[in-house]
Amino acid sequence: MLQPHSGLNVSLATKSGRYSGGTWMGWSARTAIAGVFACVLAPVALSQETAPTPAAVTEGIRKFDPPYFAQFNPVTAYDMVRQLPGFFIDNGDSVRGFGATAGNVLIDGQRPSSKTAVSEELSRIPARDIERIELIRASAAGDIDVRGYTELANVVLKHSEQVKESTTYSALAGLSGYRLGAQIGATRNWKASDFTARLNGRVMRSTPRSELDIETTDPAGALVSSRKEISRQTLDELLFNGSLTWSPTARDTIGLTGRAMGRAFSRDYASYSYNATDTFTGMQLDDYTEKDIGHFDLGGDWEHKFSPESSLKLVTVNQLITWRPKELFEALDPAGTQVAATRLNTNLKRGEHVLRGVWTQKLGANLTVEGGLEGAYNYRDQVRSILDSVNGGAFSPRNLPVTSTKVEEDRYEAFVNSTWRANPELTLEAGFNYEVSTIRQTGDAQQERDFEYPKPHVVATWTPTAEDQLRLSYERRVAQLDFGEFASNVQLTQGQLTIGNPNLEPEQSWSTALQWKRSIGARGSVSLTMIHEQINDVQDLIPIRPAPNSTACQTNFNGPGCVFTAAGNIGEGQQWGARIEATLPLDDVGVKGGQLKFNGAWNDSRVTDPITGQERPLDNLGTYDWNIDFRQDLPELKLAWGGDYSSAGKYPYFRLDETQAFTYGPGDLDLFIETTQFDGVTVRLSADNLGLQESRLDRRFYTPNRFPGGVYSSREFQRLNNVTPVYTLSVSGAF
Numbered sequence: 001m002l003q004p005h006s007g008l009n010v011s012l013a014t015k016s017g018r019y020s021g022g023t024w025m026g027w028s029a030r031t032a033i034a035g036v037f038a039c040v041l042a043p044v045a046l047s048q049e050t051a052p053t054p055a056a057v058t059e060g061i062r063k064f065d066p067p068y069f070a071q072f073n074p075v076t077a078y079d080m081v082r083q084l085p086g087f088f089i090d091n092g093d094s095v096r097g098f099g100a101t102a103g104n105v106l107i108d109g110q111r112p113s114s115k116t117a118v119s120e121e122l123s124r125i126p127a128r129d130i131e132r133i134e135l136i137r138a139s140a141a142g143d144i145d146v147r148g149y150t151e152l153a154n155v156v157l158k159h160s161e162q163v164k165e166s167t168t169y170s171a172l173a174g175l176s177g178y179r180l181g182a183q184i185g186a187t188r189n190w191k192a193s194d195f196t197a198r199l200n201g202r203v204m205r206s207t208p209r210s211e212l213d214i215e216t217t218d219p220a221g222a223l224v225s226s227r228k229e230i231s232r233q234t235l236d237e238l239l240f241n242g243s244l245t246w247s248p249t250a251r252d253t254i255g256l257t258g259r260a261m262g263r264a265f266s267r268d269y270a271s272y273s274y275n276a277t278d279t280f281t282g283m284q285l286d287d288y289t290e291k292d293i294g295h296f297d298l299g300g301d302w303e304h305k306f307s308p309e310s311s312l313k314l315v316t317v318n319q320l321i322t323w324r325p326k327e328l329f330e331a332l333d334p335a336g337t338q339v340a341a342t343r344l345n346t347n348l349k350r351g352e353h354v355l356r357g358v359w360t361q362k363l364g365a366n367l368t369v370e371g372g373l374e375g376a377y378n379y380r381d382q383v384r385s386i387l388d389s390v391n392g393g394a395f396s397p398r399n400l401p402v403t404s405t406k407v408e409e410d411r412y413e414a415f416v417n418s419t420w421r422a423n424p425e426l427t428l429e430a431g432f433n434y435e436v437s438t439i440r441q442t443g444d445a446q447q448e449r450d451f452e453y454p455k456p457h458v459v460a461t462w463t464p465t466a467e468d469q470l471r472l473s474y475e476r477r478v479a480q481l482d483f484g485e486f487a488s489n490v491q492l493t494q495g496q497l498t499i500g501n502p503n504l505e506p507e508q509s510w511s512t513a514l515q516w517k518r519s520i521g522a523r524g525s526v527s528l529t530m531i532h533e534q535i536n537d538v539q540d541l542i543p544i545r546p547a548p549n550s551t552a553c554q555t556n557f558n559g560p561g562c563v564f565t566a567a568g569n570i571g572e573g574q575q576w577g578a579r580i581e582a583t584l585p586l587d588d589v590g591v592k593g594g595q596l597k598f599n600g601a602w603n604d605s606r607v608t609d610p611i612t613g614q615e616r617p618l619d620n621l622g623t624y625d626w627n628i629d630f631r632q633d634l635p636e637l638k639l640a641w642g643g644d645y646s647s648a649g650k651y652p653y654f655r656l657d658e659t660q661a662f663t664y665g666p667g668d669l670d671l672f673i674e675t676t677q678f679d680g681v682t683v684r685l686s687a688d689n690l691g692l693q694e695s696r697l698d699r700r701f702y703t704p705n706r707f708p709g710g711v712y713s714s715r716e717f718q719r720l721n722n723v724t725p726v727y728t729l730s731v732s733g734a735f
Helices: 027-047 066-072 077-083 119-122 551-553
Strands: 056-058 061-064 105-107 130-137 151-157 164-176 179-191 195-206 208-219 221-247 252-275 280-307 308-332 339-361 367-390 405-423 426-443 445-461 468-478 490-491 496-499 510-522 524-536 538-542 563-568 572-583 594-608 625-634 641-648 651-654 656-662 668-675 681-688 694-703 711-720 728-732
Touching: 066 077, 077 119, 077 130, 077 151, 105 119
Parallel strands: 105 151, 496 563
Antiparallel strands: 056 061, 061 130, 130 151, 164 179, 164 728, 179 195, 195 221, 208 221, 208 711, 221 252, 252 280, 280 308, 308 339, 339 367, 367 405, 405 426, 426 445, 445 468, 468 510, 490 496, 510 524, 524 572, 538 563, 572 594, 594 625, 625 641, 641 668, 651 656, 656 694, 668 681, 681 728, 694 711
């Protein structure tokens, strides 16, 4: 899928997790700030003549040495990779199987043996430790498994006979309204001829605040009631990362990675209700905390090269996450007397253990074959109690299905892949994975199911000219399951109940993609990707009947108390779309050192709604998104400036008794300016969301639900009304 939207199911959230707070700066002042950025810097910008050092080019591989990146004043490898012409970092897909989740960046020709995002790994590598960065076309990848990408970035580290030490650091402070956030971190690096080691630490605090204005109207549009919701959050995080790569012999390489993170999270919520005549009718309070949040990762790999043509690699990944959410929700009358309350106590634990072995064999100069096995054990254990109180009385348990349950999965996969370079212009990739798995559920629901999924794929890459590349792929994909959807969940502030579904199955799709990419000079490129997916067992929300044989439900099959919302599978569906990515240097139009990037996508889809029987779009898939980014580097002034503007379309969402549409207001404008006037230190000042982009949620309710016979009964419109710019000052450097 082309970057589907996520995280907007039940609440009106600020975009990209930015800080939010009270608005105090008017639009005219923000326009003035933008004007100052443009008017002061543009004349100077036009006078600069410095151009980056061009990349060295061999067949299918472009090599970028450190002088190429000098104008960008990079501190880490991440700063360098994101400046590669026409290259966008991809952290990988969320699909089943460790081998299928890889991104498009290598480090010394290898993918990191962990599930940490590759962009996070790059941010820990000092720029001064990098020998060069290579952009490798798929047609020139040799025995590297390109995993369906048209191009890979390979970060090549410097070789050193003696131990060299270096440190990178970064600190930032953000202000939105009167809410502050801060983060500080550092990475210590050791590099020698036979090993590389890194140790990273980071501490951060985030304190976002949101205010929602909510209006409820009847079907005719007349105001029924209104609410004012205020939410304050505090997130504290302490993170440690470590990694080691060691080559004890010329044929062996051993890698270890580890991560430990502790968190503390709390949220205070208050909602004030008014009737149509603006008379105060009561309030709701919610106190939510997450205790004992621990996140631990441990991974490793060992590769042995039996010969230049043969190698064996073993990889293990292990993860453990624990947390204990606690929540108290209260409804009060206008006098402040409690009329209802609900208390949730939950203990959660989630883990994963993966072991993977890969044999790689080169059969001549143009054919590489790899085969192997992968085994994994995943689980999620939830113990939850839900207690209700009326009019200040004692709390009593609420009986819901599947509130406490443990879900476990054993998965095994065998695979074989081959890459054949038929001629200098044509490369063919083909592979076949076969997966078998068993999912067991115990506790409130007890069930065991077996699954089998063949997953073939084929990719053809054609390079008719030195500038152009065409890539056609066809593969079967199997989505990852969220074990949290096997258990019931209650969203108290939104008034939503989602029943756990023990019968949930992974979504499968036959995916076709065609991409054309063209290089434009030394720094520019444009690509167009078109996709189509034929989907089976679409994962969505379905109606579920926990007690269909009860007397009441036999006569009122679709009535209240008999049918609920649950995650499930709704049959076949389709998705299609296109994405354009472009990088355009602006030197030829008089903006020396300037660069413009564009990234935009359009999506459409069809599926049959399980309640109405009518066609509709896929749940939570945005109609479009686009971003345009400008940056100009002025190396003679040790200065860079720029900004970006982005926009996105509607994200639909469908439940048993309501439909939702999440939208953003007019686009998001961000500006920045950074300097390296201080040796070894980059200072950056940014102003985000200068256009005060709003978030909006439109909820339409049906009584008793959306089944035939149900009627549209009310509409609730939520608008985030305290949108404010976010001002951030960051300092980063290396020594």
